[in-house]
Every structure is written in C-alpha cells, then in structure tokens.
Amino acid sequence: MKIEFTRLDHIMLCIPEGKEEEARNFYGKVLGLTELNDLGYTIPNNAIWFQIGDIQLHIRSANLTEQVSQRHPAFEITNLAAAELVLVSHGISVKHESVIPGRKRFSFWDPFGNRIELIEYSND
Numbered sequence: 001m002k003i004e005f006t007r008l009d010h011i012m013l014c015i016p017e018g019k020e021e022e023a024r025n026f027y028g029k030v031l032g033l034t035e036l037n038d039l040g041y042t043i044p045n046n047a048i049w050f051q052i053g054d055i056q057l058h059i060r061s062a063n064l065t066e067q068v069s070q071r072h073p074a075f076e077i078t079n080l081a082a083a084e085l086v087l088v089s090h091g092i093s094v095k096h097e098s099v100i101p102g103r104k105r106f107s108f109w110d111p112f113g114n115r116i117e118l119i120e121y122s123n124d
Contacts, residue, residue, distance in 0.1 A: 007054065007055070008055050009055060009056070010049075010055055010056040010057065010058050011055070011056075011057055011058065011073040012047075012057075012058040012059075012060060013057070013058070013059055013060075013073070013110070013112070013114045014059075014060055014061070014062040014112070014114070015059055015060070015061050015062070015112040015114075016061065016062075016063075016112060017061045017062065017063060018061070019061065019111075019112060020046075020048060020059075020061060022111060023048060023059045023112065024048060026110060026111055027048075027050055027057065027059065027110075028050070030086075030087075030090050030092075031086075032086075033050035033051065033052060033057065034050060034051045035048065035049070035050050036049040036050065036051055036056065045060055046060070046061070047059060047060040048060075052075060057073070072107065072114065072115035072116055072117050073116060073117070074105075074116075074117040074118070074119055075116070075117070075118055075119065076119050076120070076121060077118050077119065077120055078120065079120065080104045080105070080106065080118060080119075080120035083118050084106065087108055092108050092109075093108065093109075094106040094107070094108045095107050095108065097117065102121060102122060102123070103119050103120070103121055103122065104119070104120045104122055105117055105118060105119040105120070106118060
C-alpha cells in the first residue's frame, strides 16, 4: 500500500511574531498574490492565506531562531525572466540554481528567512 498524492494543496511558511503586515505587503503587493479574506470561517492560528493557482500559501507567525533553513516551496510560473525583474526592482537578490533539463529556475529569500524557488518549465 502507498499514499497516492494528487496535487499540492498548500504550503505553510513561518514569519517572526508581529510581522504580519510586512508579510501582507511582501506576498500581496511585491509578489502580487491574492489574500483570502472572505472564506466564511475564521482562519486558524491567525494565519494569513494567499491563493496561488489551485493551491494556497499559508503564512503563520512563530517564535523563530536565527538559524536559516534550506526548506522551501517551489512554485511553477510562466515567465521567469519577468519575475526576476520584479524581484530585483524591489532589491531582492536571486540565486540561479543548477540546471535541470526542461526547467529554468532560481531561488530567493523572503524578508523572514524563507527560501522560495520559482520554476518555468520549457521545451529546451
């Protein structure tokens, strides 16, 4: 028997306590994600939820240490070059990752120490 996965439902990232408005600004305004507000129920743990295609990004405050983690979500996008321009225009550095056939990709760090990878699939 095995677990049969069908899709990614959501990703939860942690931010330092008290940084909720900064998270809303970064994920909502800089990255252009849509915050979910009117769900008909209270979102647990005072989390902030954003919609990305057919999955959700959940942001939750936590007591974090200074240690940086390599954990990350990877999001498929349609135009990697345009995304890089947006991030760089906001002073965010990107790191181009090792080559994987059929994928262009880079990663960056959000203001809270979370690594995020963006991927554009190609026929190259």
